[in-house]
Amino acid sequence: MFAKTKEKKAEKPKESLSESIAGIAAVLVSGLFIITFIVQAFEIPSESMVETLLVGDHVFVDRLSPTVKAGFIGPLIPYREIRHGDIIVFLHPRDPGMYVVKRIIGLPGDRIHLHDGKVYRNGEQLNEPYVIHSSGDYNPYRDEFPSVAEENRRYPEWPLVMREHIKDGELVVPSGSYFGMGDNRDVSLDSRFWGFIPRENVIGRPLFIYWSFKTPKDQYERTSMEDRIGFLVHVIIHFFDETRWSRMFHRVH
Numbered sequence: 001m002f003a004k005t006k007e008k009k010a011e012k013p014k015e016s017l018s019e020s021i022a023g024i025a026a027v028l029v030s031g032l033f034i035i036t037f038i039v040q041a042f043e044i045p046s047e048s049m050v051e052t053l054l055v056g057d058h059v060f061v062d063r064l065s066p067t068v069k070a071g072f073i074g075p076l077i078p079y080r081e082i083r084h085g086d087i088i089v090f091l092h093p094r095d096p097g098m099y100v101v102k103r104i105i106g107l108p109g110d111r112i113h114l115h116d117g118k119v120y121r122n123g124e125q126l127n128e129p130y131v132i133h134s135s136g137d138y139n140p141y142r143d144e145f146p147s148v149a150e151e152n153r154r155y156p157e158w159p160l161v162m163r164e165h166i167k168d169g170e171l172v173v174p175s176g177s178y179f180g181m182g183d184n185r186d187v188s189l190d191s192r193f194w195g196f197i198p199r200e201n202v203i204g205r206p207l208f209i210y211w212s213f214k215t216p217k218d219q220y221e222r223t224s225m226e227d228r229i230g231f232l233v234h235v236i237i238h239f240f241d242e243t244r245w246s247r248m249f250h251r252v253h
Contacts, residue, residue: 038064040204042089042099045220048182048189049101052087052130052252053206054244056215059252061089063204082107082178082202084121087252090180091201094155094194101206102190102197103130106179111170114192117143117185120170128183135186142185145192146171155194162195178202206252212244 044057053059065079082088082104092098106112111122117133119126141150147169152159165172173179177196182188191197219231235242 038062039207040089041210042101042206043220044101047134047187047217048184049087049103050134050184051132052103052183053101053209054212054247055217055219056213056244057209057247058211058213059206059209061204062207065205086205088178088180088197088205089203090197091203092194093196093198093201094158099203102180102182102188104178105181105191106171106173108173108175108177110173110179111167112145112173112179113147113170114143114145119181130183132184133186134184137186139186142192152193158193158195176200208252209247209250212247212250213239214242214244 040061040063042059042061044053044055044059047055084104084107086104087101088104089099089101092100105119105126106121113120117138119128140148146162146166149159162171165174171179173196176199178199179191180197181190181192213235222228222231
């Protein structure tokens, strides 16, 4: 018999408390960096983007590529200018703290007007296969914008600003701003009603839907603690049967 020599395995040094804390901190900092500068979760609160986005769709928003190029790190960031047809998330220019999602119809210098509910940009009618008209009624201000005047009690300053940018019956988008509209044109409160989207208000572009749950269209207006807890319990109970599984990982475009 040959004697077997057993090599003692080197004991793995135990991680100290300070090293554990440093590791956890690194993970937290990395996660904070990602959700602050790269992607952000966002829930669709209204019907203004139906059928492209539904109430209760949860999307990841790309915060990185729409940011302005600046400094020495500029060439390293996959930046691109916002384009016609892009869907963006932004801070509402008239209601502080409110996040909104719309489709970009007009870039700086574009001339915009609507006739019979159809959008014309720089004299040409847009082909918009994503648009729906859910109510099917006719509203002169909404559908003949900006040629028909209307008193705006919610945003009274907008008609005054709008008049300064109308030329030959069309609204000219100023520098550093965008004109956005919802795909559900009959119900969307958009640039027609509150004005231009400042460049600095843009948060990012939705990438894809990571989860979608059947949600009442007025749920975001129910802000009481009782309503929030009640809906959370509803989500837990009906997670499997009211999750819209077919919309999971659906790309937003």
